[in-house]
Amino acid sequence: MTDDRPVIVGALRTPIGTAGRALASVDAASLAAPVLxxxxxxxxxxxxxxxxADDVVLGNCMGPGGDVARVAALAAGLGHAVPGLTVDRQCGSGLAAVTVAAAQVQAGAGIVLAGGTESASTAPWRSWPPVDGGExxxxxxxxxxxxxxxxxxMGxxxxxxxxxxxxxxxxxxxxxxxxxxxxWQHRQTGGFAAEVVPVGGIEHxxxxxxxxxxxxxxxxxxxxxxxxxxxxxxSCGVNDGAAAVALLPGALHAQVGVPGLRVVAHASAGVDPRRPGIGIVPAADAALRRAGLTLDQVDVVELNEAFAGQVLACCDALGLGEERVCPQGGALALGHPWGASGAVLLVRLFSQLVREERGRTGLAAIAVGGGQGVAMVVERC
Structure with missing residues (x-):
């Protein structure tokens, strides 16, 4: 019997840039377009x-508004018939976009491209309107x-x-x-190369x-x-970047027979908005429970490293050995392009579990400003 759960068959990202530097002139849609x-x-x-594709779903939280996903899909040359949906769950937007896409595929969609994009460098200035003649x-x-x-x-x-x-x-x-x-060590061996699409003249x-x-x-x-x-x-940096994955229905994946990551379970959760960083914990717990797994059964764990202290607090609360998190480095080293970071976690899992065959199961989880968390469990198939 064919497993009808969605399968990720491709996962790519841009290099992650430091705000105001190499990718400073590349807006959010233009970051996502080459990846798509x-x-x-x-x-x-x-x-x-x-x-x-039946749809393009992208997370974004600091862009120009409108529908960044639709603009990116058009800029990518996917054609006028491919729609776009932009998701905002702040730092969890990229992973939340993939959960939306997985639900679309589960409900009958064909191919959906999903992920996130963020350009801190080109984020527009925002202002509340004048009050009583003020500025x-x-x-x-x-x-x-x-x-x-x-x-x-957040800090x-x-x-x-x-x-x-x-x-x-x-x-x-x-x-x-x-x-x-x-x-640094992983980069020295060329380990990130297969997942990175050069943008703006940079490859690393x-x-x-x-x-x-x-x-x-x-x-x-x-x-x-x-x-x-x-x-x-x-702490992480302020960064620019985009990441996305391609999801297929389980039946189509069975026909093409390429390796991929099956979406086993996902969850979102809320916590006290005064301590948003702990949002990883209930989201990860819920996703693992829905997957019927414990942390001991997960081979690769990718938690978004917004702050070392925050990740360590989550590890302690989960009973997770800190050395298991981000085996090839995380956002503290790579950067945290807010709306894209959740999708970056999935790209990292795809590289380790599929490209390198370093285990079978993976967990991605990210905390969100306002007191939320998003998590996803995947398995190599």
Whole structure:
């Protein structure tokens, strides 16, 4: 009997750029378009026929508004008949977009391309309208929660979470240094090459660098609270990038017979908006429960590393050994292009489980501003 669950058969991303640098002139739709085009070309090779996608679903949280996914699909040359849907679940947007796409495929759609894109460099300036003849008031982000819920900035919230969870500065710096070292070593072996579509004249992630030791990170000052432990070194960067996957119905996948990742389960969850970073925990728990798995049965774990202290607090709450997270480096080293990062996690799982055959099952999970989490369990098939 054919398994009818959706299967990811392609997963690609752009290099992740540092805001204001190599990808500074490339807007969100233009970041996503080359990835969508490359996925469509891969599908043509796989299927032996240029079958059009039924939809393009992309996450984005800081772009120009409108429907970035539709603009990207048109820019990718997918044709006027291919629609687009843009999803905003803030930092979880890219992974949430794939859950939407998986539901579409499960409901009868054919091919759906899904992921996320973010250009912090070209994010428009936003302002509240004038009140009583005053001046427009510029803001950098929309509210994550009502004023009564406190709505702290992510860095402050992560610092407080680390303090409450007993995650000291040394442990955070050691974790961040390990992420950098893993990403650097993997890059030196050409390990990211198969998943990266060159954009804007760059082929490598800008943030990855050698020599980021715990001792070096330990010299940095607290970034958000004078007495805090979160620094620029044990936090992610502000980044530009896009990532996407191609999903097929299980029956079509069975016909073409290429390796892929079956979407086994996914979940979203809410937590106290004052501590959004812990949102990974209930989302991962729910996705694993729906998959009928425990963490011990998962071969590769990719958690979005927004802040070392935040990831470590989640690891402790999950009973997850921190050394198991992001085996080839995570967002602390690669960068965190907000609306794309959830999809980047799936690209990383695809590379490890399918391209490199490093196990069979994978978990991707990401925390979201406003107190949410999104998680997905996949298996190689």
């Amino acid at each position: 085009r490359a996925l469509a070309d891969e599908l043509t090779t796989t299927l032996g026929d240029p079958m059009p 427009p008031r510029r803001y950098e982000r929309a509210p994550f929660a009502p004023a009564a819920e406190d709505d702290p900035d 402050v919230a992560a610092d407080l979470l680390a303090e409450e969870a007993g995650i000291d500065r040394a442990r955070q710096d050691a974790y961040a240094a390990r992420s950098h070292e893993r990403a 992630d800008e943030r990855v660098r050698a020599g980021m030791s715990a001792e070096r990170l330990g010299r940095l000052r607290p970034a958000f609270r004078p007495e805090g432990t979160v620094t620029a070194g044990n």
